[in-house]
Amino acid sequence: MGKTAKKTVALTPFLICLYKIQSIMHIETIAIHAGNQTDEKTGAVIQPIVLSTTFERAEDGSFPSGYSYSRSANPNRTMLEKVLTHLEGGADAASFATGNAAGMAVFQSLKPGTHIIATEDMYHGLRNQIKNLFVGILEFDFIEVNDQAELKRRIRPNTGLIWIETPSNPLLKITDIKSTISIARQHNIKVACDNTFATPVCQQPLSLGADLVMHSATKYFGGHSDLTGGALITPVKDEWWQKIRQVQEMGGAVPSPMDCYLLARSIKTLPYRMRGHVHNAQLLAEFLLKHPKVEAVMYPGLPAHPQYEVAKSQMSGFGGMLSFTLKDGEQEAKRVINKLKIFTRATSLGGVESLVEHRASVEGPDTKTPLNLLRVSVGLEHIDDLIADMTQALD
Numbered sequence: 001m002g003k004t005a006k007k008t009v010a011l012t013p014f015l016i017c018l019y020k021i022q023s024i025m026h027i028e029t030i031a032i033h034a035g036n037q038t039d040e041k042t043g044a045v046i047q048p049i050v051l052s053t054t055f056e057r058a059e060d061g062s063f064p065s066g067y068s069y070s071r072s073a074n075p076n077r078t079m080l081e082k083v084l085t086h087l088e089g090g091a092d093a094a095s096f097a098t099g100n101a102a103g104m105a106v107f108q109s110l111k112p113g114t115h116i117i118a119t120e121d122m123y124h125g126l127r128n129q130i131k132n133l134f135v136g137i138l139e140f141d142f143i144e145v146n147d148q149a150e151l152k153r154r155i156r157p158n159t160g161l162i163w164i165e166t167p168s169n170p171l172l173k174i175t176d177i178k179s180t181i182s183i184a185r186q187h188n189i190k191v192a193c194d195n196t197f198a199t200p201v202c203q204q205p206l207s208l209g210a211d212l213v214m215h216s217a218t219k220y221f222g223g224h225s226d227l228t229g230g231a232l233i234t235p236v237k238d239e240w241w242q243k244i245r246q247v248q249e250m251g252g253a254v255p256s257p258m259d260c261y262l263l264a265r266s267i268k269t270l271p272y273r274m275r276g277h278v279h280n281a282q283l284l285a286e287f288l289l290k291h292p293k294v295e296a297v298m299y300p301g302l303p304a305h306p307q308y309e310v311a312k313s314q315m316s317g318f319g320g321m322l323s324f325t326l327k328d329g330e331q332e333a334k335r336v337i338n339k340l341k342i343f344t345r346a347t348s349l350g351g352v353e354s355l356v357e358h359r360a361s362v363e364g365p366d367t368k369t370p371l372n373l374l375r376v377s378v379g380l381e382h383i384d385d386l387i388a389d390m391t392q393a394l395d
C-alpha cells in the first residue's frame, strides 16, 4: 500500500516548486529540471527508460501507477510532455513520432468542413498533407497571412483555424503573431503556430495569445540529427485539446520511450545550443550580406530583413536558420554547395552540425523557392571555420 501511494505522486519536489515560482524560473533551469524525475526506488538521478508496453493492475482492477498501456501513456513520454509544457508556458503538451504526425493530429481534430487558412510558405510536408489527405474533408486556402486585408477577405463563416509558421521555411519570412491573433479573435478563429525554427528559447507564441504551438522535435529539440519527433503545446485543456489527445492516443503516432528519453536529454542543453546557433547565424548572415557574389540574405536578425522590426518585437533571438541567393543563378548555387567542406549537403536542420541544401530540389516541381537559393542550418562549429569554408566555396 505504501508503495502504491508513493507511485501515484507524479510531481517531484522540483516540479511542485516550479509551479509555485515559475514566474521567476528561467528557461535554462526549466530545460534541465522539468523533464526529469529522480527514481524513487533506486535514487537514480536520471529517470530510467521504461520499455514495458504494459503495466500491472491492482487487485481491484485499477492502475495504481496511472499507466496501463504504452500507446496511451508511458513514464518517459509523461516527463517529455512536462518539459515541453513548461518550456512553452502552456497547460499541457502531446508528443508525437514526427512533426508531421503532430500536424496531422491537428487536422484530424477539426470538424469535417472546417476551413483552414495557412501561410503560403507553410512547411511543404504539412501543406502536402492538407492538399493530399484532406481533400473533401477540410477546406483550405494558402495565403500571405501578413497581408491583413487579404486575410480578412479570406475568412469564411466556417473558418476554424489560421496556421502560421514564423520564421518560415525556407524564406525566413516573419508573420506578425499578435496582429494575426487579433484578427482571428474577432472571428472566433483559433491560431496555431509552427514554432520549429524559433524554439521556445527565441519565441513563445502562447505568451502572445496563440491557441496552439506545434514543433518538429526532429530539429532543435533533438538537436543531434538522430531522432524524429513532434509536439503540440496548448494553453488550455479545452474540448479541442481533448480531441487532439484522442487522436494521439487512439492513432498511436507516438514516440518510443527511448526517443522520449533522448529528447528530454537533448532539451537540457537547448537554451545553450540556441545561443550558439543564434550567434553563428548572425555572423554568417552578416558575412554573406557583404559578399559580392551574394544577391540577398534572408535572416530575421538583419536590419535589412523586411520584417526586422516585427521579428525584434516578438523574438528574443533570431534563430539559427538562414537562406541566401546567388547572383549567378542556379548553376552557381549548385557549384557552391558542392565546394563546401564543413557544411554537409543534407536536408533537415537544428543539429549541432551545419547543413546546406538546394531547397528547390527538395521541394519538387511545384516549388516557389528561387532556384538560386541555398538554405543553411547554421551549426555549432566555430564561426571562423564556417566563414572560412564559405569563403573558399564562394571564391
Ligand SMILES: *Cc1c(COP(=O)(O)O)cnc(C)c1O
Pocket (backbone or CB within 6 Å): 098, 099, 100, 101, 123, 125, 126, 165, 169, 194, 196, 197, 215, 216, 217, 218, 219, 228, 229, 230
Ligand atoms: C521538419 C519540419 C516539419 C515536419 O517535421 P518532421 O519531424 O519532419 O515530420 C514541420 N515544420 C517545420 C517548420 C519543419 O522544419
